[in-house]
Amino acid sequence: MNADPWFQMALYLVVLLLLAWPLGRWIDGVLSGRLSRRWRWVDKTEGMFLRLAGTNANEDMPWWRYAFAIIVFNLIGVLVVYALQRLQQWLPVNPTQMGAVSPDSSFNTAVSFTTNTNWQGYGGETTMSHLTQMAGLAVQNFLSAATGIVVAIALIRGFARGRAEGLGNAWLDLVRTTLWILLPLSCVIALILASQGVPQTLAGSATIRTLQATHYQVPLKDASGHAMLDARGAPRMQEMTTTTQRIALGPVASQEAIKELGTNGGGFFNANSAHPFENPSPLTNFVEMLAIFLIPAALVFTFGRMVGDRRQGIAVLAAMTILFVALYAGGVVAQSQPNPLIAHLGVSGPSMEGIETRFGTVASMLFATITTSASCGAVNAMHDSLMPLAGGAPLFLIQLGEVVFGGVGSGLYGMLIFAVLAVFIAGLMIGRTPEYLGKKIGMYEMKMVAITILAVPLLVLAGTAIAVLAQAGRAGVLNPGAHGFSEMLYAFSSAANNNGSAFAGLSVDTPFYNVLLAIAMWFGRFLIIVPVLALAGGLARKPRLAVSAGTMPTHGPLFVILLIGAVLLVGALNYVPALALGPVVEHLMLFHGH
Amino acid sequence: MTSLLRPALVLFAMLTLVTGIVYPLAITGVAQLAFPHAANGSLIMREGKPIGSELIGQDFDAPGYFRGRPSATVPMPYNADASGGSNLGPTNPALLQDVRQRIAALRAAEPDATGPVPGDLVMASASGLDPDISPQAAHWQAASVARARGLPLAKVNALIDAHVQGPSLGLFGEPRVNVLALNLALDDVTRGVEHNPRR
Numbered sequence: 073m074n075a076d077p078w079f080q081m082a083l084y085l086v087v088l089l090l091l092a093w094p095l096g097r098w099i100d101g102v103l104s105g106r107l108s109r110r111w112r113w114v115d116k117t118e119g120m121f122l123r124l125a126g127t128n129a130n131e132d133m134p135w136w137r138y139a140f141a142i143i144v145f146n147l148i149g150v151l152v153v154y155a156l157q158r159l160q161q162w163l164p165v166n167p168t169q170m171g172a173v174s175p176d177s178s179f180n181t182a183v184s185f186t187t188n189t190n191w192q193g194y195g196g197e198t199t200m201s202h203l204t205q206m207a208g209l210a211v212q213n214f215l216s217a218a219t220g221i222v223v224a225i226a227l228i229r230g231f232a233r234g235r236a237e238g239l240g241n242a243w244l245d246l247v248r249t250t251l252w253i254l255l256p257l258s259c260v261i262a263l264i265l266a267s268q269g270v271p272q273t274l275a276g277s278a279t280i281r282t283l284q285a286t287h288y289q290v291p292l293k294d295a296s297g298h299a300m301l302d303a304r305g306a307p308r309m310q311e312m313t314t315t316t317q318r319i320a321l322g323p324v325a326s327q328e329a330i331k332e333l334g335t336n337g338g339g340f341f342n343a344n345s346a347h348p349f350e351n352p353s354p355l356t357n358f359v360e361m362l363a364i365f366l367i368p369a370a371l372v373f374t375f376g377r378m379v380g381d382r383r384q385g386i387a388v389l390a391a392m393t394i395l396f397v398a399l400y401a402g403g404v405v406a407q408s409q410p411n412p413l414i415a416h417l418g419v420s421g422p423s424m425e426g427i428e429t430r431f432g433t434v435a436s437m438l439f440a441t442i443t444t445s446a447s448c449g450a451v452n453a454m455h456d457s458l459m460p461l462a463g464g465a466p467l468f469l470i471q472l473g474e475v476v477f478g479g480v481g482s483g484l485y486g487m488l489i490f491a492v493l494a495v496f497i498a499g500l501m502i503g504r505t506p507e508y509l510g511k512k513i514g515m516y517e518m519k520m521v522a523i524t525i526l527a528v529p530l531l532v533l534a535g536t537a538i539a540v541l542a543q544a545g546r547a548g549v550l551n552p553g554a555h556g557f558s559e560m561l562y563a564f565s566s567a568a569n570n571n572g573s574a575f576a577g578l579s580v581d582t583p584f585y586n587v588l589l590a591i592a593m594w595f596g597r598f599l600i601i602v603p604v605l606a607l608a609g610g611l612a613r614k615p616r617l618a619v620s621a622g623t624m625p626t627h628g629p630l631f632v633i634l635l636i637g638a639v640l641l642v643g644a645l646n647y648v649p650a651l652a653l654g655p656v657v658e659h660l661m662l663f664h665g666h
Numbered sequence: 667m668t669s670l671l672r673p674a675l676v677l678f679a680m681l682t683l684v685t686g687i688v689y690p691l692a693i694t695g696v697a698q699l700a701f702p703h704a705a706n707g708s709l710i711m712r713e714g715k716p717i718g719s720e721l722i723g724q725d726f727d728a729p730g731y732f733r734g735r736p737s738a739t740v741p742m743p744y745n746a747d748a749s750g751g752s753n754l755g756p757t758n759p760a761l762l763q764d765v766r767q768r769i770a771a772l773r774a775a776e777p778d779a780t781g782p783v784p785g786d787l788v789m790a791s792a793s794g795l796d797p798d799i800s801p802q803a804a805h806w807q808a809a810s811v812a813r814a815r816g817l818p819l820a821k822v823n824a825l826i827d828a829h830v831q832g833p834s835l836g837l838f839g840e841p842r843v844n845v846l847a848l849n850l851a852l853d854d855v856t857r858g859v860e861h862n863p864r865r
Binding site (some may be wrong): 207262284314319327353 | 781
């Protein structure tokens, strides 16, 4: 290991915050309408979109109408992505002649990309036509990201407005977010990546002649496609030789850019950002890591501006950064240790299974921490092969609800929910009515907070329990023992929290996992979005109270500690027993089990 | 609800057009004009024919070639049409079995190698297409490659050093050696030896 883990982290955070600050201002300008007031053509473009849609941009939607608009818009997304996969063999832009995807896999992928999860039960280069990738999956990368951002903005408006019925116009917010935030940023990142070796072509693949022949074995199959067995019951193998390599290509850079910026994470290729074409060098790796946190970090600054007190944003950002540093430290230290079982065989260095040489331990663990802090789920290393606690740290970050910077929008609204919980707990301790940003937190608000905090752990733990109990669930497991349990726990944590990364040894392209995980993804998304909008509606109706001597300040170090405490308390109470059975017990067996 | 259906459908269609058709095609156009080599897979051409990509590893196990990372792709290693890692966990006996087999194969093929086996030569990469190995892993193989090629060891080591890529911008990532580039250079050097009677 040559790169210094602490220097790399510090460099990353400094560059991130320098970029996020101006972007936070830009997002505020776009969504508060200052941009369209300043530039006529911006206003005209927005007006054209809404006129064709037959809707009035001035309509200020109450929370329930805002929520319905979001849900209808996302349901259309599910239907279109499903249809594209089922019909792709008859549609154009399919140079490698991909056939129709199975119904359960199509359903899973449709829900997955619409909910910003981008869980992938399939391998991209062996399953999807270019049209499905571009017009189905990449579109949802944009629209699911826009959905997350507008919901966060609606919640901020709930805090910022007083005695108001409406939260803004969902259609206008979606159009503005897509056209003036996500699209320009994607163009910049896509061209940077394309210049560094990420392919951007409509060709399907290139076939090359290799320097030396490759010898390999494939199992012999009989006429009905079953593997033929020898006398001892082992599969009979056939020797094969090839001197060519077929290299899958496609419009990768354009998809890669929004995949990171929108914290989506669904790779063009099966190996995701570990694939040299998705992430050719440590430099592109740095750009991709920045792209993942850029909008989530910027939104915290936007929040500070929109509620009229930038210190509030800084406090939330401080809590996020402290949690991030702590879990990165745990992960990178764990992965820097050699695997004792392998070192014992006379092998030097830290574990390299599932790690790319150009990234090594540090860039792999930094990426793993970022992608699971956010709801991204892109991976540049195979998390399933990481050392037990190095895989456990990303898993715990997902389970904390992805509020450490978090997904685009979803990270901020998730963290604001915890902020409300923190002031509620503080209010109980000092015997005052809790108050956040000048809004009194009453019973209705706390009910909504409780739903969002409890829904996801319920989906994760119930889903994992079903998978452990069902034969169809256990059948998918690749690794034996505690690690196999971690695979199932990771799958449901990732799905219900809309992350999308995996302990990918688990075979999930089965009707059992496709359906169960799709349910977890859908409710993990909308059982948060709807109560968050309901909370926003309730808050908007309340007057904004002036700060008084009795107000607990929510911008100082004390509140930062309280907020971190609330996040860790809920996460630990929900998940410590399950984590103890997975990564923790595996760690103990590996290092102390002899 | 019905008053939301038309805007949802129309805006979905329009945003699909912008982000799903116009955006990728525009990026394709610009990338093909500005960076045609990178945008088409960074292919290496020899005598007008593609013989590999700078970014995609190939399978090497013949004597006289440097070996790359073990690849877990199926059905053959370095299948650039179906990328992926082994996903074997750190305590999985199957992983230990694989590593043991690879150590045995390496020790048999590299009788001149000394010291512990570099980890990147016995543990599979994440993509199965990793084009690089660590400089240590290259030097570890140098003696055997030199002997198979009939080249002086110092010359092979110098060739490795010339192919070490440092961290990007001196800041990011790990030093590494592109195995395909190194083996191509090795072929060129060997050909030079054959064609030059003075050496």
